[in-house]
Amino acid sequence: MSDLDDIDLQPEDFESSVPLKKVPYGDVFEASRAGDVDRLRYLLESGVNVNARDRWDSVALYYACLAGHLDAARMLLECGAICSEHTFDGDRCHYAALNLKVRKLLKAFEARPPPLAPLQAALRDTFLGCSANAYGYTAEQNSDAPYSLVPGNSANGATSTSHFPPDVVFYVQGRPVEAHRVILSARSPFFKKKFQMEWKDRKEIRFSREKLSYPALYSLIHFFYSDRLEIAVDDMEDLVRICKVCKCESLQILLEKELIHQRYAEYKALRDIDNSQKRFILQGLSLPDQDRLSTALHHMLQISLANSKREWNLESDVDGLVSIVGSAQMIDFENDLADVCVKVEEKIFRCHQVILAARSEYFKARLSRMKDFLEGSNGLPDNTFLCLEEHDLSMGAFEKMIEYMYTDGLKDIDPDQAEELFDAASRYLLFPLKRAVADALLPHLEMVPPAELCHWLILSDMYGVLKIREYCLDAMACNFEMFAETLEFRAMLLTLPPPSGDSTLRTTAPSAPGAEMNTAEGNLLDDLREKWLEAEAAELDERDESALLFDKRLEMLMHLAEQERSGVLDDTS
Template sequence: MAMSSVMEQETRVHVVDGDLDYLYYADEPEEPPLPRKKVPTGDIYEAARAGDVERLKVLLERGANVNVRDAWDSVALYYACLAGHLDAARMLMERGAICSENTFDGDRCHYAALNLRVRKLLKVFEARPPPLDPLPRSLRELFLSSKSNLRYVEGLQSALHEDNIFLDQSLPSKSFLGDSFSNEFNPDFVMFVHGQPIEAHRAILIARSSYFKSKFEKDWKYKKEVRLSNAKLTFPALFSLIQFFYTDRLDVAVEDMEDLARICKVCGCTGLQTAVEKELLHQKYAEYKHLRNVDDSQRRFILQGSSLPEEERLPCAMRKLLNLSLMKSKGERALSNKSCTMQSSAKINCSTVANNTKISESPEGMLLRSTLCNSAQCSKDNNTSDMVMQDDHADVAFVVEDTMFRSHQVILAARSDYFWARFCRMKGFKENDVELVQTDDVALPVLQENDLNTGTFEHLLEYMYTDQLSRLDPNQAEELFDAASRYLLFPLKKVVADALLPHLESATPAELCHWLLTADMYGVWKLREYCLDTMAVNFKIFSETKEFRRMLCQLPPPSGESSQRTSAPSAPGGESKGNQGNLLDDLRDKWLEAEGAELDKRDESAVQFDRMLEMLVVTAQREAYEEDDSLASVMGELEVA
């Protein structure tokens, strides 16, 4: 019985090939690759139709929407499948192109596929949807930490698997999504739709929807649960929308799309409403000849948040929430400082007025006394006052260099295991090192962060809220690498490296030597590779600089032995690259590739490279000895003088 169940499960799941390179059936003869054209100035549709993967890569890196439709309601993936360009189709799907067979765009791609290789590629990616980014993946695990939400998703998966239909979901696997996480970071708001609960967090809801923001400011301000019983409101449609708020990926049954469109209109999700209504028209006129016996509850519509306007995507919404918390923190500090200054001024002036009998008895004096005494309670800065009055639902505050930052425990705990463990250890904020500050009639726990400046901590919060970094100063990169290791935010290293690489194009050899050692120490593979490639191509220029020669003295000699590696491949926080070893070994390999040495002369070239390194090391040692002698002579002269 166990073996039969295993066999049944294997027949339901598509097997993903290791590299997706063997994509043709045995009954189909292997054909030469189709000719490709170059479209240096074409758009994403022309590049996909021509199979120009280089142009496609450039357009996608510039932020082109992979699921946007042209004037003929066709996506780029459709043209790639129609022309039979396997590499172009694979690149588009790896960047998030939706190819679900039960949707309008997915069916068009399946029907238009030129050959079986393209069709099999579509099947493989349909069984393995593109993974979520770190932010939506963490928030999805936060959403499914609720037992009621997880129970519904598990039941939906079970029902769909019985019909051999794949749901674009994978259950969370993090160890902290157990009872401990649920007890510490329970959702603070529950919606009962016809008796079925949907648990969510106020901070996420106010960030994603103007409707929920307005409700929490007025009608639902002090409520922890609401009961909704509108006949036109269905539980699956609302659950799909709330889950979209967390994951930025919509997965809804076709039969619930009309209800979802109405809910989007009420919640102010205009872009999502337009996309759902447009898909409803496609579903109305699409013919599912191969699914005539399948009802609409078994057909799924999947939509990526990248297909929506920028203001309705998850990073933009979370950035608004972060900006509100930061402005509210700064506004409270400004009002607090102004209040203290005015109170001090009021005391001095009031005492002065009281001592001056003539002024105090005159009407002008009485008005002055009243104005001075009440000025501490009134603010003339309307913008700051309005900003402070807004509720960001923050529940924790950090103090960095005497600067306070309001934040949200659930977001930080979902993004970082360090913050999750730290919040759990506070035990109701009763420890001695946890203070409370009163803001908006709410007592926020205050945590002190040492050995960190305000700019770095603000960038840290920005990444945890948005998965992005803006206006990064290269001088802060190294401290961010250290903070990423300290707070267990290892994906942050890649984001910092991506932001730092454009600045390194004009960096000096001395700066590149510094960044190479830094990247190797913190395990930043992308930055490490860039520095090694630059040094290998410009080895002669680097060999003439003192900084490069001094760096060689700090590194172990070239060796293939793992015992002499400068950093282990599994360095904490580093990207898992099995071939990362001795820096000079890697530099030698890249130099051999750059020099283009023949295979039969590769060993001789490697020996030549090692000899050059030895000469450079000897030169560096001699220079260091001469500098020490000159320094000693200078010190001797100063002592004599």
């Protein structure tokens, strides 16, 4: 609630203004109208377009605001629902809001757009890390700011070194936009074709057409990186023309529809009174799945992996009749725009430096040092690939790791790979990977026996994977007697600190330097006791007595485990 404290909202305000009802089979519009947050959460997590329109041209947020469901409205806003005033959807929600508190919630989220997913946030930081783009973004937010920037330098004259450098610069109306070829090629067939032909070896591209608008092109390229479009309403017509050229058909259709709504927007009649710049914000979730950033990069990754396999087969030719140099013409390596090779075990993976550097501080540091080394090398061709070699990592685990780096998700996972991926997430400073592995692993955990669940609890606690840790604790608390009869559970108790509530007896340490410590995560048995008390629905005045009974039960199980361990030792001796 800290983000909303300044608009005078209390927790009780998020109770619906009308009686709730359940719509277990309803769509996103029915769930929003009814205030069924459980159904709404399920639909949004399943990938439903939060800004989809029904046959009456209304979005889900409109129905939540109309009915006064503050909790449902907040959930939709956090998932990227459009609420900006002076847009068709935003104005309808503001005008339809049941009360002032709903309007205050809309205003709060209009000033604070929903956070980007890790992939989009990382690539947006890479885009804005380019000094010309960072200054351009500031200038676009403040259109009255003068533009004076030397390409490659920051606004104060200092060269930016904290970002991954671009490999192409566009000049529009004398102003630079820095970018990376692989991102533009993945998002636009127009750019992909140009980089394969006319712009193949060009580092700078200058546009002379007067009709080409710098704000429109800048906003489009920013969208390619972040899946979030932010543009002034006055520049939208220029952007539609650019989308048509770049073959961004889905985005073009949405913008054309919004332009129709803008022509009838009420603020058009108030220009003499309110001449402030109106901006339009569009989330990538409004586009079909095949036109989103993660899907585009996944397609690029598939091409790179296919080329990697073919290149590996050529290199491993036992007869030596085929070499990778002699076979360069046999394989179309230009389509994947790969610029770095990573060797894991005996396989070579073709990857893209900007993706690896954006997602992992480890790769950013290592690639930047290798580039500095190559800059001082003479006699090397310009197209020399950087080559990295990673040790103590299997080919399968690395392939899953780059799948996450390119797509922000994992479609499926072998449970035997989970521990290696948890370790890789720590080693490569890719901590969000742990949650992606946990999401893919949870369906498997629902079918494992209690003995195996004990293993996953220890593993998740060791690596700080909170989602699996919580799942295991919940399962053990709800089925405590069943676990108490399990030999592995009793043996596990001997490896854990006793339940005490003392925060000094933590079982979890940071996974790696720079990892955040979760201070709410403490002693495993303390947490298990709390889960058990919740499952038993112990009354407040009986919690101390119930906790004491739980501790005595644990003591008995530990004593039994000691006897079992001693018996095993006696048998082996």
